Amino acid sequence: MALLVEVKNLTVDYDGDIALDNVNLEIEEGDVIGIIGRSGSGKTVLLNVLRGIDTSIPATGQVIFHVSMCDKCGRIEPPGNAGKICPRCDGTLQPDSFDILDDSGQEVRSKIARRIAIMIQRTFGIYGDYRVIENVLKALDDIDYKGEKIQRAAELIDQVRLSHRMMHIARDLSGGEKQRVVLARQLAKEPMLLLADEPTGTLDPKTAGSIHHNIRALSKDFGITVLITSHFFDVIEEMASKVIFLEEGKIKRVGPPAEIIKEFMGKADVLEKKQIEAGDTIISVKDLTKKYFSVDRGVINAVNGVTFDIKEGEIFGIVGTSGAGKTSLMNILTGNLEPTDGIVEMKIGDDWINMCEPGYYARGRAKPYIGLLHQEYDLYPHRSIIENMTESIGLEFPAELAEMKAVQTLQIVGFNEKRGQEILNKFPEELSEGERHRVALAQAMIKEPLVIVLDEPTGTMDPITKRFVVSSILSAREDINETFVIVSHDMEFVKMICDRVAYMKSGKIVSIGDPEKVLPDVTDKPAEKTEEIKQKA
Structure with a gap:
């Protein structure tokens, strides 16, 4: 697999409050990587840095994206596509690398960011008064999609197994169905990298498992690289190729999911509730x-x-x-x-x-x-x-x-x-x-x-x-x-x-x-x- 992202000596310092401390990490194209750690360990900060949009984050170090770029239209594709014909024009995709923390490359950083999708915890990010298909069509409009939009929207909805809700008003959907709409909207961006920050945190285990299965299947079918944080560790263990254990802003360990999760869970004490006699x-x-x-x-x-x-x-x-x-x-x-x-x-x-x-x-x-x-x-x-x-x-x-x-x-x-x-x-x-x-x-x-x-x-x-x-x-x-x-x-x-x-x-x-x-x-x-x-x- 080709190297997609290289993180070197990444530090995020909020006036002495260190959110990330000298993080070094390599992400290969097609990886599904789980990120675990206690609240405040830096999981969300790491994903937001990788997203490349928020320039207010006080980050130092390097976050290098290895990509292929069209020599005519500037289209960004994953590194494994180098040498192929650009899907948007007849140009050729050439290998290149960019540090998204380098202020001199703002235009390229924006192009890379457009190929990164994100599912944020505790927010559905949809238009509640719009139908499901209208939500996906809006996402296609946002990226100025040039093909047949209605057909593409229907395909995306089918990919997340929501065709039976295509004409429903989004606000009337269940939490799990809304999250599938979010996923369809993000897939409209044709992402090379999906950042999923507790995407199923407020869903029941059965529904969460369905969303996680969707993400894993889409990664496999379309070669999307995935970084996911989740407290559903059984799903992380099943879907991730490796797990990053963050502790106080530092990477404590990177390794096989079962091994890393066991180490993390060993720090949790089991509590027992006392039986009480309830009142009136x-x-x-x-x-x-x-x-x-x-x-x-x-x-x-x-x-x-x-x-x-x-x-x-x-x-x-x-x-x-x-x-x-x-x-x-x-x-x-x-x-x-x-x-x-x-x-x-x-x-x-x-x-x-x-x-x-x-x-x-x-x-x-x-x-x-x-x-x-x-x-x-x-x-x-x-x-x-x-x-x-x-x-x-x-x-x-x-x-x-x-x-x-x-x-x-x-x-x-x-x-x-x-x-x-x-x-x-x-x-x-x-x-x-x-x-x-x-x-x-x-x-x-x-x-x-x-x-x-x-x-x-x-x-x-x-x-x-x-x-x-x-x-x-x-x-x-x-x-x-x-x-x-x-x-x-x-x-x-x-x-x-x-x-x-x-x-x-x-x-x-x-x-x-x-x-x-x-x-x-x-x-x-x-x-x-x-x-x-x-x-x-």
Whole structure:
């Protein structure tokens, strides 16, 4: 295989905060390389440097792309195409090399960047009001595609196995289907390199496996070089030819996937939750229904007659594959979505508050006591971390108290005291994606709500960081009797932390109870029915 990228002595230094420290790496054409490491280890920074677009990254060293360039039109192709006829004109592809960190080669850097695709964690990057095929056509317009666009768009949609959703409105798709649209849009660029940064972090394992399989197959069929970060290590092991282990900005090891993943996982301590006796009911849901109406799909029963209770001090899980209705149910529980029918009540003091009824003395009274971390969380980019945690959400603390409270909360979500102090005056873009996620979790917890709802709280976290989150949630429950509702596809996490779990399928709760008894349903094995479900049946 020809050498595609050569990274030499790459360092990224944010005013003394070293994100990448003297990284040296070779990437061969057609490689599928997994990148693992704890949150903050430099994974996302490395991918952003390789992308070659963000010139504000304070990078030194060399990132040399070995390519073939057309001697007539300047078209960039992978190095293995040297000597061939250019696919865009009758010119000949000549071997060449360019350092994308060299400011003198800005025009060539832009050409290389146009042949690099990226799938970014926690964002779908699609036009929600457009149909699937229209999304792909827009991507073809962006690259000024000269061929028959509708035919090419249909081919790309077929390549990601989404032909049966071609005319659907993008916002109506499940998370996994949206990610396939993203993949089709990126393939429209005819990339020679695909950078996938936790592309399936918020998807259930089954759907994530399908996306990963798509990426691997496309790499094999079209010779696309892939760099992927993912917490689904079994998939990394299956699809990657080698794995890079990053630690504190340095490459600790490069080697066979199974060997490197085993070394990384050896650093993760296994935690056990304590059995507790939950208190009285704090949230009661009865016969809850939410219907959507779509021109293409008719009536969609997102939530279809569900009934359950959540106890005070309980860690309650809601699981299911993409499109099962988890997010709609969560939005109703938090007062952010009106149900079609049914009742949701929350106990505040001695009063039961109807969450389905608008107004200051109904839903308006309960919402301040509910903390929410949505999977599409957003921190204000132009505010510091302490401002995001206090001022931006309307908490008025004296400066000294604000700092103390912020550091305490950051420690709860996995930062040590030193790192918590260090990041207070930093901006979100200066943190890793995993660190930003933990700050968003801290932002939800600092309001001291009665119930905290977490939507995919470990979606893009590595296993070691995940255990910090497990510890923080268990600690908050034990110390202050906090109640948590966790919406997740991460079955390992749910088993580690939840007291009870409701498994959703097609808008219904098909099983509810002990995670060890309910979760086998997710892998299509028989699960025990709980008394609640039996009685209703």
